[in-house]
Amino acid sequence: MxxxxxxxxxxxxxxxxxxxxxxxxxxxxxxxxxxxxxxxxxxxxxxxxxxxxxxxxxxxxxxxxxxxxxxxxxxxxxxxxxxxxxxxxxxxxxxxxxxxxxxxxxxxxxxxxxxxxxxxxxxxxxxxxxxxxxxxxxxxxxxxxxxxxxxxxxxxxxxxxxxxxxxxxxxxxxxxxxxxxxxxxxxxxxxxxxxxxxxxxxxxxxxxxxxxxxxxxxxxxxxxxxxxxxxxxxxxxxxxxxxMDRRTGLFNHSYFENILEVEMHKAKAEGTPLTLALIDIDDFKKYNDHFGHLKGDQLLGFLGERLKQESEGSEVTVSRYGGEEFTLLMPGMELEEAYRYIDRIRKKLNDTYFDGVEIFPHGCLSFSAGVAPYQIDLYDKSQLVDQADKALYYAKKQGKNVVHAYGSHNSIEQEINLGQEIHDIEQQLNLFIYKDIGTFKHSKRVFKYAMDMSEVLQLQPQEKRTFVLGALIHDIGKLELPWNVLNKKEKLTDEEWELIKSHVTWGKRIASTNENFKELIPYIELHHERYDGKGYPYGFRGSEIPRLCRMLTIIDSFDAMTTERPYQQTKSVEQAITELRACAGTQFDPELTELFIRYIQDLHHMHVSSKEENDELVSPMLD
Structure with missing residues (x-):
């Protein structure tokens, strides 16, 4: 230091x-x-x-x-x-x-x-x-x-x-x-x-x-x-x-949940690194089916003992997550160090004999692992677990017996079919056509802005995926709001505003029911948080709000200002830019605000050159 x-x-x-x-x-x-x-x-x-x-x-x-x-x-x-x-x-x-x-x-x-x-x-x-x-x-x-x-x-x-x-x-x-x-x-x-x-x-x-x-x-x-x-x-x-988990002698799932919350809070307060690894024994079901559950339990106990030995004398907490899955919580370790640590354990396990491992495709005992680092904008422990689980999924796709770090830039993550996922979300949004066509159009425009800004921000494939999908689905919770409130022409009452604000909570509940949407919850739940901490639902401020959620807040607000809405006056592009700058540092992230303004100005100048310039062109849509 x-x-x-x-x-x-x-x-x-x-x-x-x-x-x-x-x-x-x-x-x-x-x-x-x-x-x-x-x-x-x-x-x-x-x-x-x-x-x-x-x-x-x-x-x-x-x-x-x-x-x-x-x-x-x-x-x-x-x-x-x-x-x-x-x-x-x-x-x-x-x-x-x-x-x-x-x-x-x-x-x-x-x-x-x-x-x-x-x-x-x-x-x-x-x-x-x-x-x-x-x-x-x-x-x-x-x-x-x-x-x-x-x-x-x-x-x-x-x-x-x-x-x-x-x-x-x-x-x-x-x-x-x-x-x-x-x-x-x-x-x-x-x-x-x-x-x-x-x-x-x-x-x-x-x-x-x-x-x-x-x-x-x-x-x-x-x-x-x-x-x-x-x-x-x-x-x-x-x-x-x-x-304790009796079968392996490691900590159980409940203890892991508690210690994860404690360590995340500590990492946030002290600014220290924290990394989570989720590992899964490769082809365990095949071993269980071939030798029986008693032998399978012995294999779980064997791996548990090996993991315990590897973590002795360190701050690493090893737990049995469930079934043949284990977690290693590594406070003080950056992602790269944690990756090497887990990969070293994997290689040692490959060279360690256990009765019957010959039936495995690799001819040895192996596991696949996903490693994910804690970041300050992760506000819920389930997000870190989901990221480690997603990395584990990528490790399995690479042929197993592999450690994969969350966010790695490789072809496996680039193979994700964005088109199919966009189609799945659009099927959900089609319900807005009959309930609130304005929200449907708004979601499509915000999605287009997010697609463009993902290039401006030079996002990696995984970041781009969650950002653009999150932008598309961010208002999904409004499906639960009454038609008369969504389409009211007059000014909303205080009670109606509180009802409108509840759409972020409803959206989170809707997304939680679909495994594919869970990664998008921060965009749904936090797009009304403010940079100064006066937003909702949690009152997060600054870097406590995920960076791309801060970007989505800017995009969402800009489109709301420049599009006709029943409860807000429409602003011109110049007026909206002035408003964005006026609110930079309070409602919006100043740095991201300037990036978005430069993008909008370039886009606006391009459209001004066309005789067909109108408000619809100012806010590009997907047709």
Whole structure:
């Protein structure tokens, strides 16, 4: 990584937030603690060391709670008890020494992470102490008649922690702040209530029994931590059994679906590569029919074990997808590296003997594989799986025992019969002739524009196929809208506009019923998203919207502006171009807008030279 990129990473919003958090925590510490170490007497130091030992023991005996496995520690009960009995000054003194010892002991963790953790604790102690005093709490024995300050102090402690962590995930990973806070409270509320109860118990024990009370408290909490650890270990074993495929020893389909979503979200947030491979044992049915299902199951187990061995020591997740299909999810791998990785496994498998492989056409055990890379504009995990599946299909067409990368430029993909697929979609669109002839003509014009723009954009065969077919079918959902709304001459009401907007959802449902149309769903569902994030149905923005969907939005809008419609005034080509430029950067992708405008201007100048120029020629149609 270059020095420039390293510098850029240092100034990422997430890192800047951590720096601000550290400054705020340090300021809270200095303001509250006021260098009290220089004023402590011998008895004060004994007290500090005693509470420090208790905090370190609680830090050591951390535990995890199902289902997420978030690490929990009861050290907060020590800090809260210090606030209740001795005040925030001593609590922060204990925290500082504890943080230094933990940082020295656990040097594998980045120093900035230790600093951030210390700062969050400082802010939690500072805020909860302030709230405790504000609510009338007094340092000393437990006040049986006024428990409100204790509960408010805990609430402040918990809320401060939630906001500090929630803001980090919001700034760094663009998680929803509301969802982060809601998830935090849902997972941690019970733990914090336990923390409050334990801190109150510790307050009573220390005040009335001194060191003996503290020792009794430590004994109880250590036993509880051990019990929680046993519970979590048992939960993990049950979870592993639920996530495992018994026949192969690999993860099952359900686990794959979950981990795929997690890894895609991580790749999007961190900008790291992610590649998926879908592999299928060649001629497995022939082997099954010849040797029986028991022998076929042994073959599945054999391949599963080989894949597991190949992935050991790496971040690759191997799962059984179903039947004789397997998936390899490869975080951190670019497409080319993943291709070589899968192809190396394929060659090794060819050279590995298994009983009965002689009946296979290749005379050895083999598989075909499709490899597809994650791209930021893939907004649904099923899209990545579909791309890997499509690549697998191409691998099979090449004679099997082949690895094919999605989007490769070869003759197999160029052999796709676009004409037949266009014909199939046009049969669907013919229904518009009787319901809304305007939508039928619009779809044909948008298709023609897409055909031309695919040449301007120099799209590869697979991209061109999905783009032009997606342009042709993009308004298919309007088939589900009422005739009186589609053909209304007056201005639409708010309710009718909401109904019109639902056509993208209906279109997705229609396309989902046909295996050949599934790749076209993004064009159907996202052609009303806006570059600034104010579109529908998801509010995607910028590069979150697939590039060719952004192109389709421009084409669709231009044709809508230059064609007579019952709910919008018709614009001339010059007016439409002016509108496109005015909306570039907000509604439309600026770069793609200029490309389309140059194309339209060339097309318009060509038609101006003809005496037969009219609005129909401005918007070319397929006849």
């Amino acid at each position: 270059s020095k420039f990129h390293t510098l850029v990473r240092r100034f990422e919003p997430g890192n800047l937030y951590l720096a601000v958090l550290c400054v705020a925590g340090l300021a809270a510490f200095i303001h509250t603690n006021q260098w009290s170490y220089f004023r402590y007497s011998t008895s004060d130091w004994v007290l500090v060391y005693t509470m420090l030992g208790a905090a370190l023991m609680m830090e050591y005996f951390t535990f995890q709670l199902p289902p997420e496995g978030n690490t929990q520690s009861m050290d907060s009960s020590i800090y809260l008890a210090c606030i209740f009995i001795y005040g925030s000054e001593l609590s922060l003194s204990v925290l500082l020494l504890s943080s230094i010892i933990v940082a020295v002991y656990n040097r594998k963790i980045n120093v900035w992470r230790h600093m951030a953790n210390f700062s969050v604790y400082c802010l939690m102690i500072f805020v909860s102490s302030y709230v405790y005093i504000w609510a009338g709490g007094i340092a000393g024995p437990l006040d049986n008649e006024n428990l409100l300050p204790y509960f408010l102090a805990l609430t402040a402690y918990c809320v401060t922690n939630a906001i500090a962590i929630g803001l980090y995930y919001f700034i760094r990973f663009r998680y929803s702040l509301y969802d982060s806070l809601r998830g935090f409270f849902a997972e941690s509320l019970l733990v914090y209530l336990c923390t409050l109860i334990l801190s109150l118990i510790l307050t009573v024990l220390i005040v009335h029994n001194g060191i003996l009370g503290l020792l009794l408290f430590l004994g109880i909490t250590i036993l509880l931590s051990h019990a929680f650890k046993q519970l979590f270990d048992m939960y993990r074993k049950i979870e592993e059994k639920a996530n």
